[in-house]
Amino acid sequence: xxxxxxxxxxxxxxxxxxxxxxxxxxxxxxxxxxxxxxxxxxxxxxxxxxxxxxxxxxxxxxxxxxxxxxxxxxxxxxxxxxxxxxxxxxxxxxxxxxxxxxxxxxxxxxxxxxxxxxxxxxxxxxxxxxxxxxxxxxxxxxxxxxxxxxxxxxxxxxxxxxxxxxxxxxxxxxxxxxxxxxxxxxxxxxxxxxxxxxxxxxxxxxxxxxxxxxxxxxxxxxxxxxxxxxxxxxxxxxxxxxxxxxxxxxxxxxxxxxxxxxxxxxxxxxxxxxxxxxxxxxxxxxxxxxxxxxxxxxxxxxxxxxxxxxxxxxxxxxxxxxxxxxxxxxxxxxxxx
Ligand code: NDP
Numbered sequence: 001x002x003x004x005x006x007x008x009x010x011x012x013x014x015x016x017x018x019x020x021x022x023x024x025x026x027x028x029x030x031x032x033x034x035x036x037x038x039x040x041x042x043x044x045x046x047x048x049x050x051x052x053x054x055x056x057x058x059x060x061x062x063x064x065x066x067x068x069x070x071x072x073x074x075x076x077x078x079x080x081x082x083x084x085x086x087x088x089x090x091x092x093x094x095x096x097x098x099x100x101x102x103x104x105x106x107x108x109x110x111x112x113x114x115x116x117x118x119x120x121x122x123x124x125x126x127x128x129x130x131x132x133x134x135x136x137x138x139x140x141x142x143x144x145x146x147x148x149x150x151x152x153x154x155x156x157x158x159x160x161x162x163x164x165x166x167x168x169x170x171x172x173x174x175x176x177x178x179x180x181x182x183x184x185x186x187x188x189x190x191x192x193x194x195x196x197x198x199x200x201x202x203x204x205x206x207x208x209x210x211x212x213x214x215x216x217x218x219x220x221x222x223x224x225x226x227x228x229x230x231x232x233x234x235x236x237x238x239x240x241x242x243x244x245x246x247x248x249x250x251x252x253x254x255x256x257x258x259x260x261x262x263x264x265x266x267x268x269x270x271x272x273x274x275x276x277x278x279x280x281x282x283x284x285x286x287x288x289x290x291x292x293x294x295x296x297x298x299x300x301x302x303x304x305x306x307x308x309x310x311x312x313x314x315x316x317x318x319x320x321x322x323x324x325x326x327x328x329x330x331x332x333x334x335x336x337x
Contacts, residue, residue, distance in 0.1 A: 001026045002311055003066045004095035010051055013247040013322065018051065019067070019315040027100045034080045036073035036091060036099050041311070041332040042120035043069065043318045048246040057276050067095035067314075070125060071334075072109070072116045087111070090119045095314055097334060115305075116337075121154040121329035122303040123292060125277065129240060130158035131288045132281040134216060135166075137238035137273045142167030144213035145232075147204075149173035149223045151183045151192055152304065154329035155240060159216045160189050161301050168214070171207050173223055175324040182327075186302050201226035211235075217272075219244045221252075228261065231268055239274040247322055304328030 007020035029035045050061045050068060061068060071094070075087040080103050083089070088109040093099035109119055121127060133155075140146060146163040150156040151172030160183065163170045172183040172192035183192035191207045193200060204226050211232035217224065220242030231237075264270065275281070281288075295301045306328045308317040314332045321330050 001096060001098045003097075004311065004314055006051060006061050006063055006065050006067055008063065009053060010048075010247075012249050014048065014051060014315075014319050016315050016319070021312060026098045029077055029079050029100050031079050033100050033102050034075050034083050035077040036071075036089065036093060036101055037076040038071045038073050038093055038097055038099070038311075038334040039337055040072040040117040040120060040307075041069050041095060041314060041334050042071065042125075043314065043321055043326075043330040043332060044126070045241060045243045045246060045321060047318065048322055057279065068092065069094045070120050072119055073099075083108075088113065088116050090124065095311065097311065117305060117307070117331050117333075118296075118303060120331055121305060122158055122296060122301060123289070126154035126329065127158050127292050128281070128285060128288045129277045130155045131162060131292060132277060132284060133238035133240045133275060134159045134162050134214070136281070137271075137275060138214040138216060138236050140166040140168050140214055143169070145169045145171065145208055145210055146214045146216065147171045147173065147208065147212050147227060148216040148218065149195065150218040150241075150243060150324075151189065152179040152187070152327060153218070154303075156216070156218055157183070157187050157304065157328075158301065161187055163214075164188050165295070165300060169210075171204070171212075173204070173219075179327060182304070186304070188302075195223055195226075205230055214238075216240060217242070221245055225257070228264055231264065231270060233268050235268060235270045237270060237272040239272055243322065306330050308332045310334075 001024050003022050005020045008018050010018045049056050053060050071091050073089050075083045075085050090107040146168040148156045148159045151174040160170045170189045172189045173195050174180050175196050180192035180194050183189045193203050208230050212230045213232050215227050215237045217239045218241050221244030306326050311334045
């Protein structure tokens, strides 16, 4: 059983020596348990936070722990009455080939699912995050302008497409021309702006001629600075993530912008609300799953995935995710289907 452990805590951006690959014997399931074989492992930005020691919404990983992560697995051996060998399940086995489970927290996937890995993306946690953050906190109305960054990732791409279904004018922000083209041509956004290009704030202002009613916050940093002056009265800001800041080691240089933010919140009567998807909305998963499965089956929501082959390549792929090297939902194929 190959496992990737947290070898040391990163200072700033993670490096390959923060991870260690080890091989241990495969554990055998006891009565009432089952052995799961990982087929797909999800790589997500939140994992960076768990590598650090500081306080957060969930406890950090300990040094030597198997890296955490959502997985799509097949039952390799079952001594559990509800599972048969070959069943597909969604679980959280982390960065390893095999894990024993007593069934807690497992979700059985339909055996005829065309793309089981999509349960880690649009039909799972990131899709759920997009759905609740936009609909419950963003409260989109037809004709409003919605801006979302990390626009081709699983959260941003889904946010923008749901925004279009609700009749919004949707402006994406992404890194690079190819991602921007994808957002417009495949995802159906009205425009997408490259945040790496000089003149990005001016271009954003030009595209948002009527201001911004909803800013779905995925990245923070310079993108938020460009958005702030464009927000309309009564703007809503679901604060989902600040990936541009996850590798920071301190506050940025430059003037303190907090007074400007507070003044803008007051004068524009804005609402900013953070949320942690399963903690705050776990009870609404069924509603999401029903709506998203129908949209997805009808071709109303497009989904792009980037599959990296081999568990041993997970660290490098994860480091790249925090730099925007992924294009679409990042998944590692750990074992054969
Ligand atoms: P993505 O697959 O979109 O990957 C992150 C993307 O962020 C990169 O591809 C890159 O896209 C962009 N990015 C990285 N650095 C910067 C930067 N400095 N400036 C601007 N953009 C940058 O991730 P997800 O869709 O999985 O997640 C999106 C956000 O949602 C994250 O912040 C994540 O933490 C958050 N999240 C929050 C949850 C919650 O419960 N609150 C649950 C799930 C996700 P590009 O090249 O286009 O810039």
